[in-house]
Amino acid sequence: MSPVAVACRGVEKTFGTGAAATQALRGIDLDVAYGELLMLVGPSGSGKTTLVSVIAALLPQDRGDCLVLGQDLRAMGKKDRALFRGRSMGFVFQAFNLLPALDATENVSLPLIIAGQRRRDAQKVAADLLDLVGLGGRAHARPRELSGGQQQRVAIARALVHKPKLILCDEPTSNLDHDSGQAIMDLLIHTARAPDRAVVVVTHDPRIFGFADRLARIEDGRIVRTDSPRPAPAPGGQA
Amino acid sequence: MIRVALTMLRGDSSKFIGLVVGIAFASFLVAFASAFFAGFMTRGFSLISENPEADVWVMDPAVQSVEQTVNLPSSALSRVRSVAGVVWAAPMALGKADARFANGSIQSFDVIGVDDITLAGAPAASATVTEGLRLPQAAIVDAGGTEGKLQTPVSTADQWPQDGPHLDAPTRELRAGDELLLNNHRVRIVGHSHTLPRFPPRPLLYMSLANADRILPPGRHRITFVLVSAAKGVDPQNLAQRIHDQTGLRARSTEDFKTDTVRWYLVNSEDVGDMGAMMSLAASVGFGVTAVMLFMFTTDHLRQYAVIKAMGATTRQIVLMVFAQASAVAVLGTGIGMGVCVVVGTIAARGGYPFRLMWFAPAAGGLMVAIISVLAALISVRPAVRLEPGVVFSSR
Ligand SMILES: Nc1ncnc2c1ncn2[C@@H]1O[C@H](COP(=O)(O)OP(=O)(O)OP(=O)(O)O)[C@@H](O)[C@H]1O
Numbered sequence: 001m002s003p004v005a006v007a008c009r010g011v012e013k014t015f016g017t018g019a020a021a022t023q024a025l026r027g028i029d030l031d032v033a034y035g036e037l038l039m040l041v042g043p044s045g046s047g048k049t050t051l052v053s054v055i056a057a058l059l060p061q062d063r064g065d066c067l068v069l070g071q072d073l074r075a076m077g078k079k080d081r082a083l084f085r086g087r088s089m090g091f092v093f094q095a096f097n098l099l100p101a102l103d104a105t106e107n108v109s110l111p112l113i114i115a116g117q118r119r120r121d122a123q124k125v126a127a128d129l130l131d132l133v134g135l136g137g138r139a140h141a142r143p144r145e146l147s148g149g150q151q152q153r154v155a156i157a158r159a160l161v162h163k164p165k166l167i168l169c170d171e172p173t174s175n176l177d178h179d180s181g182q183a184i185m186d187l188l189i190h191t192a193r194a195p196d197r198a199v200v201v202v203t204h205d206p207r208i209f210g211f212a213d214r215l216a217r218i219e220d221g222r223i224v225r226t227d228s229p230r231p232a233p234a235p236g237g238q239a
Numbered sequence: 240m241i242r243v244a245l246t247m248l249r250g251d252s253s254k255f256i257g258l259v260v261g262i263a264f265a266s267f268l269v270a271f272a273s274a275f276f277a278g279f280m281t282r283g284f285s286l287i288s289e290n291p292e293a294d295v296w297v298m299d300p301a302v303q304s305v306e307q308t309v310n311l312p313s314s315a316l317s318r319v320r321s322v323a324g325v326v327w328a329a330p331m332a333l334g335k336a337d338a339r340f341a342n343g344s345i346q347s348f349d350v351i352g353v354d355d356i357t358l359a360g361a362p363a364a365s366a367t368v369t370e371g372l373r374l375p376q377a378a379i380v381d382a383g384g385t386e387g388k389l390q391t392p393v394s395t396a397d398q399w400p401q402d403g404p405h406l407d408a409p410t411r412e413l414r415a416g417d418e419l420l421l422n423n424h425r426v427r428i429v430g431h432s433h434t435l436p437r438f439p440p441r442p443l444l445y446m447s448l449a450n451a452d453r454i455l456p457p458g459r460h461r462i463t464f465v466l467v468s469a470a471k472g473v474d475p476q477n478l479a480q481r482i483h484d485q486t487g488l489r490a491r492s493t494e495d496f497k498t499d500t501v502r503w504y505l506v507n508s509e510d511v512g513d514m515g516a517m518m519s520l521a522a523s524v525g526f527g528v529t530a531v532m533l534f535m536f537t538t539d540h541l542r543q544y545a546v547i548k549a550m551g552a553t554t555r556q557i558v559l560m561v562f563a564q565a566s567a568v569a570v571l572g573t574g575i576g577m578g579v580c581v582v583v584g585t586i587a588a589r590g591g592y593p594f595r596l597m598w599f600a601p602a603a604g605g606l607m608v609a610i611i612s613v614l615a616a617l618i619s620v621r622p623a624v625r626l627e628p629g630v631v632f633s634s635r
């Protein structure tokens with residue numbers, strides 16, 4: 001196993017061409033270690049979502065390299081990339097993105113079904129995960145019957161169900177009120193963070209910065225600072 | 240994956256119902272039109288069907304259907320009778336004549352002249368009625384699938400008026416004893432028959448060949464068909480071939496002649512063409528709407544497909560999902576469409592409409608649905624396959 005889960009070097013990405021071109025990423029260097037929860041923070045339009053999309057191989061970068069779990073995803077074929085993503089990554093989205101027709105258990109079991117597991121087995125694992133996120137009693141509720149916070153819990157269970165090595169969350173709390181947001185982050189810390197797993201959380205909500213092991217600040221397509229959220233009680237002083 | 244796709248389908252119940260109803264409607268139309276067509280065609284060869292004792296029909300070499308009346312030389316009958324395997328052969332004459340009713344109204348009739356001696360070809364009626372055909376001027380009248388066309392005035396004052404037709408006089412159904420005027424020849428009705436309805440519908444007059452000969456406009460020949468019964472164990476098709484070889488006339492087994500007649504209608508009948516065009520228009524609208532709806536269903540669910548793709552679904556799996564949805568809708572819609580077709584058809588058939596559900600009616604409906612579903616799925620699958628799963632990150 002490579003020492004870091006994600007290693008990006010000089011990643012650049014431009015949308016559009018000519019006068020309309022937007023350079024969203026201007027040379028990103030970023031490492032995410034196993035076992036840590038890295039928060040990617042920065043103002044709106046700074047390139048956070050673009051960077052996560054590149055890491056997830058949902059978007060090809062123009063320049064630079066991104067090794068994810070030791071693999072260069074650009075070198076893979078389309079199908080292998082999809083299979084790798086399905087096996088190794090979990091996603092949590094701002095808009096939850098649950099399938100409205102499926103109940104909570106079915107939604108959670110989806111990554112396993114996509115990977116070809118039998119329905120019954122997949123649902124059993126999914127039910128356990130729902131218990132873990134505190135929704136054991138709502139296993140057969142459909143998304144519209146759940147609150148935003150509950151939907152995001154289902155989404156977290158779905159991101160974890162196939163034991164991925166990398167979890168990518170884009171603004172997981174920004175559709176939630178403060179308390180629900182805190183609860184979701186609490187849940188992420190306690191269920192998602194694991195020694196053999198890396199978690200990347202994109203946010204611009206300073207109230208949840210405290211949940212991060214490390215904060216990477218991105219501005220205008222560049223990582224401007226990487227630090228720990230709580231300044232260490234610094235006897236020697238730190239710049 | 241298929242299950243997920245079907246759950247998605249059911250989850251969007253308004254679109255789902257719309258799709259199923261669309262398919263059901265279109266497949267119903269196709270099946271119903273096919274069954275109606277089969278019914279019309281069956282009525283088109285009613286004359287053949289109502290003479291089951293004839294195994295082979297002999298006709299002029301130019302005749303393609305029971306609708307065409309080119310007459311044979313009278314020698315044809317004896318020539319046919321001399322062919323080995325023929326048990327009996329009876330002449331039949333077909334002609335059209337305008338009849339004048341007692342109140343002066345005019346109605347076109349098909350005149351069917353049957354063998355003077357055996358009365359083979361006469362319609363099923365009571366023995367006295369049938370025997371009545373032997374009288375001079377006698378005829379059996381038959382509605383032939385028409386309604387209200389056999390009306391004669393009630394009052395004798397309105398019968399054969401000297402002061403021009405009394406078309407508005409109250410009328411009643413024609414019955415035994417009434418008289419008609421055909422080509423200035425008096426015809427006396429000896430009874431009614433209820434043979435198979437015709438396509439196109441028209442009233443019929445059965446009479447003996449001798450009577451028909453007097454009434455129909457003078458022609459050189461008076462035999463249109465020779466009806467042949469085959470000896471036991473003789474294959475009608477073989478016999479027909481033999482008759483053709485020996486007489487030079489066209490001879491067809493009953494089944495072949497029915498087929499010929501249907502083919503002739505298909506090629507020659509404007510009615511059948513118009514009906515087909517109308518039905519195919521309606522069906523294509525139904526199918527078109529359905530295809531568009533399936534396309535909309537997929538595009539409305541693109542975000543969900545994007546999520547599924549982000550979670551590692553391959554193109555194959557996405558295609559499988561879209562096709563599973565299309566097939567489910569197709570099977571369900573066709574089932575409902577066919578069910579409604581059978582129910583409505585049974586009611587229609589009871590009401591006297593030509594409706595005959597043969598194997599090709601559901602087959603035609605099913606085939607159309609299959610073609611259209613595959614097409615709709617093919618165009619629907621494109622946006623889902625080409626979709627960039629990155630859109631999942633956008634907030635909505
Ligand atoms: N598909 C796209 N086409 C064109 N420009 C894009 C596209 N996606 C992003 N951009 C541009 O790239 C820049 C970075 O966008 P990105 O979505 O990564 O920002 P963000 O940090 O996630 O912002 P937010 O906090 O608002 O989500 C923005 O200027 C945005 O307009």
Ligand SMILES: [Mg+2]
Binds near residue numbers: 049170
């Ligand atoms: Mg963003």
